[in-house]
Amino acid sequence: MDEKNSKKYEAFYSAEGKGIMLWLDLAFWVSLLSSTLRLSTPLTFAALGGFFSERSGVVNIALEGLMLIGAFAAAWGNLYFQSSVAGVLCGILAAMLVASLHAVACVKFKADQIVSGMAINIFAFGLAPMLSKALFGTRGSSPQILSEIHMQTWNIPLLEKIPFFGDVLSHHIPLVYLAIVFVFMTHLWSKKSALGLHHRAVGDHPEAADSLGIKVNRFRIVSVLCSGVLCGLAGAFLSIGHGSGFARNMTSGRGYIALTAMIFGKWKPIPTFFACLLFGFTDALQIRMQGTPLPGLGEIPPQFVQLLPYVVTMVVLAGFIGSSQAPKALGIPYIKE
């Protein structure tokens, strides 16, 4: 290599050059977008969980804690039964059990729903590491789930052949596809089915729903249990889908982000899904921006990129979304006259 070429080579791989080249690279975009899809999956599940609970009129800030319990139970199930399907089912079951506490407290005992949600979070953040210590011997993490029993990725026939899109949309674990299917199913269910109509009526006008013969409180309890199921899926994705084992605090605020994604999406499934994709994108971007400078701006500290979803949420809440978007009876226990 002569001197001229080697200089060019150096410039090419210098900090700034590398930064610019990265953004023009197709492979970079494939990995960025496909990881956006992966990272938004737990958010989508949990946000749909929030949708079920809040549309029926029960505030649910316990998503975070429910996810953590789901993550723990899924890891345990996967290790104990040596099967990822069993792991997912365990995650669902455990999160549903804890959600039932929230349901009973809020619906039957007329508890303050925000306080109860906080209580569930504190409870779950104690329970998961405590059980981890009792079952695995350490409060920090579970043993690693080896690849033989780990959830395998699926390829979608036809779709995987399309260049770029195939690479982004295919080669994911089944839970990623399931989340997307759930979004559209929930949308159709909520808009087109009688039960979906009842669901919204219970959250907006419980008195009217009651006079039509809908059992308001039973409906709400089932809705909160549904949110438990979905949070269980979200947790299972974190511990046995995306990761390979449970770790303490592994939800790291995703439950709250999911909740804001749902508010951002105005309590509707499809806009909520897009909000989740947005938050997933900033998360994926933040991982890739560590150490790579942006053209023109230089290197942005990862902490600042991490802040992005939170700031965006606050601006959006202040600017565009009024309280009129929320279900009308949100947070108010229903007491039959």
Place this chain on the structure above:
Amino acid sequence: MKSLIRSIIALFLALACTGVLVSCIGESPWQVYKILFTSAFGSLSAFNYTLYYATPLIFTGLAVALAFHVGLFNIGCEGQLYMGAFATAVIGTYIPAQSSFPLLWIALMILVAFLAGALWGIIPGLLKAYRGSHEVINTIMMNFISISLLTYFALYHFKDHSIQAIATPLIPETIRIAKLSSWFPFEHTSPANFAFFIALGTAYLLYIFLWKTRYGFEYRAVGKSLQVAHSTGINVKKVLIFSMALSGGLAGLVALSEVLGHLYRFKEGFSHGYGFLGIAVALLGRNHPLGIVLASILFGALHNSGIALEFDTAHISRDLVGVIQGLIILVTTSDGLFELPWMKKILKNMKLSILQKGKA
């Protein structure tokens, strides 16, 4: 009286549930209860740690309670106390090491802690008053923002390079708050400091403010009903904004016990969820300053005994404390639970026995 009985019942119910859980794991619940008690109150040094953990909880509990009285939900105490701690730790390093008026400097630092917390609290207040956006989401967001932002600043701009942890340099002797051990027969190394008494004083001041001043009356009126308060001529927006600022300021005062009183620096992750536990404390103390002080000591005791629990049992970790705390909150907030027939019976019997004792 009624609320006290309810809080006590909540405590016992939570402990009973925990007992069931503990026996499922295969430990003896009685052993656990014994450890919980002795490691919190069993010795002078144990009691000292209990007071130390209770101090920040008093501040955050008061902060949450103040907002509660106005009908607001301040979940942002965690972010606000981080702001207060960081501001005092950073500004504190500029205070001269020798001074003949240390009390003045300490008073200044208290003001700094208060203002920094208030700054973080006023933002959701403003957004609530002018844009109608819900303070719960905003304060949760501001928690993340403040912790992320301050970790960045502590790591890249104010880091003490002599230690490995992400922390700012030590503050000078001038503004350090004395340890309780300098007056009381505690061990020299024990962490509890005079911020505990400042916390008690703050609780008393808040009581005076809320129940004995015109402003306090306005605040509680807004909490009862926004519309009624508005139509009686109270400037509701002003109350919303300033109550959030005051609440944030109270949370910021946690810096007194942590930064000025014990660590002498800002350290990443120094708060053991004090902001969130403040909600529990306010709730258990029924939003009354005296109740909050008692509830803080209870929660401080629980927090303290968690570590002993881990050492003295084979299968239980300190996380059991979180489980107990969560259950206490859940039971306390479940109003309907106390209207069940069997619960009403218990309440009635307890009241009768207390009345009889009072007569005898």
